Amino acid sequence: MNIQETYSALGLSDGEYERILGLMGREPNYLELSLFSVMWSEHCGYKNSRPLLRRFPNEGPRVLQGPGENAGVVEVGDGWALAFKMESHNHPSAVEPYEGAATGVGGIIRDILAMGARPVALLDSLRFGPLGEERNRYLFREVVRGIGGYGNAVGVPTVGGEVEFSPAYSGNPLVNAMCVGLIRVEDLMRSRATGEGNAVVLLGSKTGRDGIHGATFASDELTEESESRRSNVQVGDPFAEKMLIECCLELLKQDLLVSLQDLGAAGITSSASEMAASGGVGIDIEVEKVPRRETGMEPWEVMISESQERMLAVVEPERVDEALALAERYGIGGTVVGRVAGHGDLRVVENGEVVGTVPAEHLADAPVYEREVVRPAYLDEVQEFDVAEIPEPEDYNEVLLKMLSHPNLRSRRSIYSQYDHQVGTDTVVLPGADAAVMRIKGTKRGFAVTTDGRGRHCYLDPRGGGAATVAEAYRNLSCVGAEPVAVTDCLNFGSPEKRAGYYQLAECIEGMSEACEAFGTPVVSGNVSLFNETDRGPIYPTPTVGMVGVFEDVSRYATPGFKREGDIVVAIGRGWRASLAGSDYLEIANERAVGVPPAPDLASEKRYADLVRHLISEGMIDTAHDVSAGGEIVALAEMALAGGLGIDYEEVEVEPLVGGKGGGRADVGLFGENGLSFIVAVPEERWVALQNALRDVPYDSIARVGGDRLILPGLIDVGIDELREAYGQDLFGIPGEVVGGSEAVG
Known part of the structure; x- marks a missing residue:
């Protein structure tokens, strides 16, 4: 083998070898x-992403360590700090899924350990091709086994995560692992x-x-x-x-x-x-x-x-x-x-x-490669969308049950039941809520953590999708009552050497940066995984965000499940921006992934999320959930399932809002996604106080908790048991098997 064949086999280009000769002054x-x-591999050297990563904000009042070390570190209070980071193990998991996922968990734990912190929580973010393909089912099953097998044995609880399925990930799964560690500030290494x-x-x-x-x-x-x-x-x-x-x-x-x-x-x-x-x-x-x-x-x-x-x-x-x-x-x-x-x-x-x-x-x-950012032609095609071309459903009960049974919205209990999420006895809110909540023993303080990704949105609108990914994480932490403070990320993309891939990477980073600046959540650590492509093409551009939030009093938190008969259900920021473009409803009910979802209104996102968090910290509400994938009616169904209680829209005097201000199509109002809406539930004795707290934001009282059915007059009337049968189907391919009773959302 001659020298050119040798360095090429090692993954080095002609130009890189010439640079090595110049640096070394010899062969x-x-x-x-x-x-x-x-x-100098992409994995270690960040050759195509380093210039773009400089765009991220990475300083803040709580930041003790930003990018450049094994993990980022933020101050919690009382002398405590959190070290956290997320990394990918995509390619290893594609060829050896159990060991690929297991060693991904082991590697991220050691990153946290290297900061001198005790690892106390694990999360993951996973993507696979459709479960109708045998290979995808195998990868999914073995990756989950690998995460559980390693995390359970090493004694660090796996407390949260997320998973989605799409043809874009067939043959190239994404396996992102996140770890959080606890350390005294003076012990930082x-x-x-x-x-x-x-x-x-x-x-x-x-x-x-x-x-x-x-x-x-x-x-x-x-x-x-x-x-x-x-x-x-x-x-x-x-x-x-x-x-x-x-x-x-x-x-x-x-x-x-x-x-x-x-x-x-x-x-x-x-x-x-x-x-x-x-x-x-x-x-x-x-x-x-x-x-x-x-x-x-x-x-x-x-x-x-x-x-x-x-x-x-x-x-x-x-x-x-x-x-x-x-x-x-x-x-x-x-x-x-x-x-x-x-x-x-x-x-x-x-x-x-x-x-x-x-x-x-x-x-x-x-070496660093800076490329021209050129908008790819495919965006002109996918953005064409006219809601009038989408037929309105004849049976909304049937559509709701179909949505809840889809792998992207179905219960994740069959996954997290394989994980030990209570080892260490610090887990306050178990997997399945909007975010995991952990206590810091010996103090009133605690923290919350979530992972989120929006690959389809980033494909349809890279900049808007990047911002929406950060916004989703910010909402999730706010829904449990934690103050979001900082971000780690894992940027999963196709080839940066192709025009579309580099554009997606650059624009997603720009959107994420804008959101992080608006929310005051600097990026303190992260990982880049490029060249996620097979002969079928590239994956969806999938930046994954891991966000950490803090509690001054961890006893003041909320969960999604309805808790009391008679509570009034209130939608905050409801309806006026709802859209079916790029929604789960389009992909699941109509098998189309088209249209540009609404770009996040970052100022309003922060305002509404901060308000919800304030309501929780003041003890006014203990039930909250954001309207995200599947829209308002799916969010309500998840809350009903989590608490084992139904709701009735007939039980309130306010006319239920369907389709946005001024009426419109029912499916837009029920299944549309806008990123601004939250649903909370309040006991009747606090209803007047809540109205006073919400006087400066749009809201509607939409239903009352009670019974064992979800009722929207003239459109939906379905029992909790029917919802559970659809939502509770086992993700691991046993048709119709229900994997649990009432639970929090996935």
């Missing part, structure tokens, strides 16, 4: 070329290597050949040959990870570490070079000292292996024996594999001989 050997290959002569210690499992060139694999499009690359997928051991967590936290507690970094994509190479570059130092790695579980491994294999459950630490020489003894006590490996040096290079040494050396700053500085 690199195979080991050095491998280091550049993984560090950074990954910067310092102190010439300090020891570099490898903690955790032995190194094998699993995951070699995983970062490069994650930066390629999926093809028929991708199945042959199962060896690029790591294998996880959650029990080893649990011991690694406890050991690292104890090492930090005893002040034995100078810095800490996880070994994820690109293994020792990424961890050591990033630590060296951020600290302005060099690191020598003595590869023969790296514990291995396989014989005959070459130095380059050891350096880029992505074997799991490993951390890299910098330790002062006089504390090494203590650190290694502690690692031994926890039953994990601890080995000195190198030293911090003053030369600025990542230097690989084997038995005293330097076998490769590259300036760490060169590895950490991948």
